[in-house]
Amino acid sequence: MKNAVGREIPEYIEGYGKVRPFMGAFANYGVRERASVRLRSVKPGEQKLLASIDEVVDKVNLKDGMTVSFHHHLRNGDYVLNLVMAAIAKRGLKDIHVAATGIFPIHEPLVEYMKKGIVTGISVNYISPGPVAKAITQGYLKNPARFMSHGGRPRAIESGDLHIDVAFIAAPEADAYGNINGVNGPAACGTLSYAIADSIYADKVVAVTDNLSPYPACPIDITQDFVDYVVVVDSIGDPNGIVSGTTKVTKDPVGLRIAKIAAQAIDAAGYIKNEMSFQTGAGGTSLAVAAEVRKIMKEKGVVGSFAAGGVTGYIVDMLNDGLFRNIFDVQCFDLKAVASYRDNPRHQAMSGSLYGNPHDKGAIVNNLDVMILGATEIDLDFNVNVVTGSDGTIMGASGGHNDTAAGAKLAMVVTNLTKGRLPVVKEKVTTVTTPGETIDVLVTERGIAVNPRRQDIQEKLVAAGLPVKSIEELKETAEKMTGKPEPIEFTDKIVAVVEYRDGTVIDVVRQPK
């Protein structure tokens, strides 16, 4: 069957199940249900502290076929997933489904577990280019990987679509009764937002810490009433890997030019004004847009309501400069953000669900004015791909891409027009992550394309003398520079299913030939 972005999708996918096709970004609202939760109540006097991960695996009664979950605030410094999976592998367990919010190169041991059938399923909302992504592309995982968004994952957990048997929560600070925070300790990472749904809905919740504090470990991000067990390990993560790699404004002149045009476009479209809200990623060009927006905000004396997102020190500076009243933080990208979250009550955590879940009573993304997005590819319908690279290899997952695009009044993609000698604008993207109906503007160094749905913006940008072109023109310009790329060829094997934030299937990834 064809879904609403024109993708041919099977009705049933082996190892995934029945497919609910994507019907449109706003087609799937209405009455929803949060699932019931089973838990074992804890009597006064009972203890929760266990001696080792091995004891945990016993206590939680881990079995073949179960789903274990992890959060990725420790990013490429995370030791917890590997520690737990090593203990599981040692037991000879099979057919484990790893539901991780993010997977990084450090998680390479998963590749071996995939080959051995220890891990047969992976659900993930962010994945870095690296060995695991490559192994999924190559078909080593028995079942197709399930790619979600940051809001789609808590939606799936809360609705019961994704049932977690045991959640393992990397805890930079914990006490022996399960109060947890992310702001203190050698592996401090800031908010623990992606782990919130896991802590509420998993059958069993285990805090894994290297920093056991006297009771109560305050401030508390996850409270004891949601935690079954606590275990202490030598180290939960490497601070060098916890800080995200790309949290500085770019110095590349092309990136800077794109950022300048982007900020001018945001201003011309009327979004730089008091009470504005803003989110950008941690990439160099995205931060360069923030730098340009900051300049204009200062010139105009604008005070915004909030900045959201994965938060860098750069955004913290904007808060401290009075350019925003508040920050909503789902993930701290650097130690300045961690400290700000710890010390400044105007820097608030938001759970993954509060951030982007389409099926709650209104996520923060619904209140976003301006969202700056990246893209691996974008097509003539403004559909965006952030999942697969030009050779069909898996390079990422939605993260908050399709959540914020759906919510923001101005969802703006900023990208070089060509990357690695290939055009970014294509007739059809290899994989749809984010539907074009939720993308308003594309900004490149060679011009701006406005989604025809947004004539209002088109008119304002033209009036402001900005270099507005059609997206077809940008595609031609790109192809003149690079030539028309050869289409990638794929086998029939589906290696990943790309879910839209509402749980419908927006695309599948097939194994490249």
Next chain:
Amino acid sequence: MKNAVGREIPEYIEGYGKVRPFMGAFANYGVRERASVRLRSVKPGEQKLLASIDEVVDKVNLKDGMTVSFHHHLRNGDYVLNLVMAAIAKRGLKDIHVAATGIFPIHEPLVEYMKKGIVTGISVNYISPGPVAKAITQGYLKNPARFMSHGGRPRAIESGDLHIDVAFIAAPEADAYGNINGVNGPAACGTLSYAIADSIYADKVVAVTDNLSPYPACPIDITQDFVDYVVVVDSIGDPNGIVSGTTKVTKDPVGLRIAKIAAQAIDAAGYIKNEMSFQTGAGGTSLAVAAEVRKIMKEKGVVGSFAAGGVTGYIVDMLNDGLFRNIFDVQCFDLKAVASYRDNPRHQAMSGSLYGNPHDKGAIVNNLDVMILGATEIDLDFNVNVVTGSDGTIMGASGGHNDTAAGAKLAMVVTNLTKGRLPVVKEKVTTVTTPGETIDVLVTERGIAVNPRRQDIQEKLVAAGLPVKSIEELKETAEKMTGKPEPIEFTDKIVAVVEYRDGTVIDVVRQPK
């Protein structure tokens, strides 16, 4: 049938339903389930702000027989319950069940609604002596009132035992999209802890505010993803009524003497030491115990882990003096507590569930060392009554009484031996609120009685030369002073059902003759 505290309870109570008899304070643990929740998801662009309570009543589709809920952080200053119930009464709705966390004299209009059949059910965990309590005693409510504890109510809500159709949340500060806090505005009341379960589990959640702020209203106690509608009214409460009446150390010499003995007993029993945790109520004698404990802590140089409870400025001072590292706060009793909660991250809110729910993964009460409790009556089995007065009139409900008693290592009742020329120690209490198995020590001005289950404490107090007597001796002493009181006579009509924190029925209140 007889329950585990020897009370004769019907198997079925008209207007209440099938009775689960109390089986013992720790009989009812194990695997439990949190109920599923239905909600209407909110699309980007939808608004939540409504113009009036009347519009709210329309929007939430309020009907005969529904359950509406309220929280009592505004105490005897609360206007919200009355505003909402007046709108409901105006509609001619019938058979409404009011599930309020607390009822105060200001809620007197409920009496008229009870008489008219507009309100036919009341569930409550705290009730002040006053017109509503009296009217329930007199049998004006069609169905028996359901008395719960502060932990029992969220347990009931989470398990589905108590289903709320519409929760009305008095919000000292809110934004138009439903983010709420209790720390800013003319009716600032501090934490909103008792309303947390309502906000998560009610079918519809309405924030009622007199202080609408620009988005986002930070800090946030209840986030927008749990709120359906926001409505602005002129005033949600009278600040004079919000501050609790009794938040000063007593000046009564008998109370002071009791406090001194109590503190000596706590010390002799070995509970004044580093890492100790402590909770006391806001009454004059309870605070006097805190004052004496504080002295000993200072003398000994003790640093406790946390103080919990309804919090007064007095407890805040102990935090600021370094006597405790943290506060867990379910209710701020005065403005000093409100300011401390707002400004000091070591002063943490706890939901009602985190505070005392026996069926979660470990409530804060489980970590309490010392709990100072009041009593209307206590009997030879150490069962405590805080529900009915000496004439059978309803005077209160458990509040946190039976939650903290069950959790604390040392649950100590402090009381004058006689009150209003009646003995406090009786053969059998009129109504059991808290089972004797969870009460360790009774302290009066005429001596201390230790529960025979706690020989360890008995020995320590005797060794310390404290005036330890048997509870029978204290009863005789009291009766010598007052004479033996005439038994109260009751009709067969059950006017209230007293639930233990686990939802079993520990007693019923019958209408006095």
